[in-house]
Amino acid sequence: xxxxxxxxxxxxxxxxxxxxxxxxxxxxxxxxxxxxxxxxxxxxxxxxxxxxxxxxxxxxxxxxxxxxxxxxxxxxxxxxxxxxxxxxxxxxxxxxxxxxxxxxxxxxxxxxxxxxxxxxxxxxxxxxxxxxxxxxxxxxxxxxxx
Numbered sequence: 001x002x003x004x005x006x007x008x009x010x011x012x013x014x015x016x017x018x019x020x021x022x023x024x025x026x027x028x029x030x031x032x033x034x035x036x037x038x039x040x041x042x043x044x045x046x047x048x049x050x051x052x053x054x055x056x057x058x059x060x061x062x063x064x065x066x067x068x069x070x071x072x073x074x075x076x077x078x079x080x081x082x083x084x085x086x087x088x089x090x091x092x093x094x095x096x097x098x099x100x101x102x103x104x105x106x107x108x109x110x111x112x113x114x115x116x117x118x119x120x121x122x123x124x125x126x127x128x129x130x131x132x133x134x135x136x137x138x139x140x141x142x143x144x145x146x
Contacts, residue, residue, distance in 0.1 A: 025078045029096040032079045036118045042076045042146055043120075045100065047127075049083035049110040055130040056111045062135045063113065063126070069139065075146045076115070083110050115142055 025046070026032050036043045046064075048056065063069055081100045082089055089097065104114045105127065112127035123145035126138040 025080045027080045027082065027093060029079060029081075029100065032077045033120075036077045039077075040118050042118065042123060043116050044076045044078050045081050045104055045114045045116070046079065047081050047083070047101065047105045047110055047112040047114070050086050051110070053111070058130060058132075059111050059113065059126070059135070062132060063138065066135075066139065068143070072142065072146060081105075113138065115145070117145070 032043055035041065046059075081097050081104075082093070084094060084097055084101070086097075101108060104116070104122070105112050107127060109127040111130070112125075114125050114127070115123045117123055124138050124141040126134060128134070129137070
């Protein structure tokens with residue numbers, strides 16, 4: 001019985017250590033902006049809604065889960081921006097989401113990703129071609145802009 005318990009603990013431990021911990025997302029725009037400016041880093045906005053769509057899963061696996069993106073992690077600060085329909089947002093989060101969606105995602109496309117430099121100038125946008133080719137293009141533009 002002890003061996004089985006030990007085996008189960010080992011399996012769960014390996015699974016936990018195998019998870020991606022390099023993508024540390026925030027939903028606090030003010031803190032992310034201050035960090036980006038003080039460290040001269042780009043901001044990756046990830047516009048997400050409550051749906052766990054096929055496009056969202058594709059972005060998660062092929063963009064944020066890719067080695068190319070992980071290699072850029074030290075150059076960016078990550079910010080999730082939730083759609084206004086997302087339940088549980090505080091009034092401050094709702095206000096920031098509304099402003100950021102209006103400014104960086106005016107087509108109101110979800111999911112989407114936009115990267116800006118520390119001065120909030122757009123470097124790369126992914127909101128139309130959410131497929132393998134579009135993600136590859138986004139990564140290429142992102143790498144050249146950082």
